[in-house]
Amino acid sequence: MNSLSPVYLSALAAQLGSLSAFLGGFAATFLGTLLALGGRGRTVSLAIGFAAASSAAFIVCVMASTALISVLHPQAPPAVQAAATGGVRVLLTLSFVTGLYALLAGLGLSGWARSKGAGWTTSVAAGVGLVLVTGLIFSLV
Numbered sequence: 001m002n003s004l005s006p007v008y009l010s011a012l013a014a015q016l017g018s019l020s021a022f023l024g025g026f027a028a029t030f031l032g033t034l035l036a037l038g039g040r041g042r043t044v045s046l047a048i049g050f051a052a053a054s055s056a057a058f059i060v061c062v063m064a065s066t067a068l069i070s071v072l073h074p075q076a077p078p079a080v081q082a083a084a085t086g087g088v089r090v091l092l093t094l095s096f097v098t099g100l101y102a103l104l105a106g107l108g109l110s111g112w113a114r115s116k117g118a119g120w121t122t123s124v125a126a127g128v129g130l131v132l133v134t135g136l137i138f139s140l141v
Helices: 006-037 042-072 086-113 116-140
Strands: none
Touching: 006 042, 006 086, 042 086, 086 116
């Protein structure tokens, strides 16, 4: 794992935590909407599952972000500073990426519950989003 400056890593964790809180709220609202509509069928069930997975992944990401920022704070107590950050960094990254992909998958599936035209529209939009997100992720690695 790359050795990153604690200041840089803390700023990155704060940004991912903030973005995850926003996207997690969106995913939870999306999930609530899908549940309230009461649609039946496999596609709706899959969209609900992806929305729930996305919301949960973003919650984990926010918590990992908070833990990482706490450990990296220069005035943290010695016992807190001694905590290993490697596992938290991995959890932060994996939960953020999982949340993004699950949210895009749920959005892509959601249109199919309404009509074929809406399904194609949401699937294409989500597919473009998946390609762009994947490109951004791999350009940063």
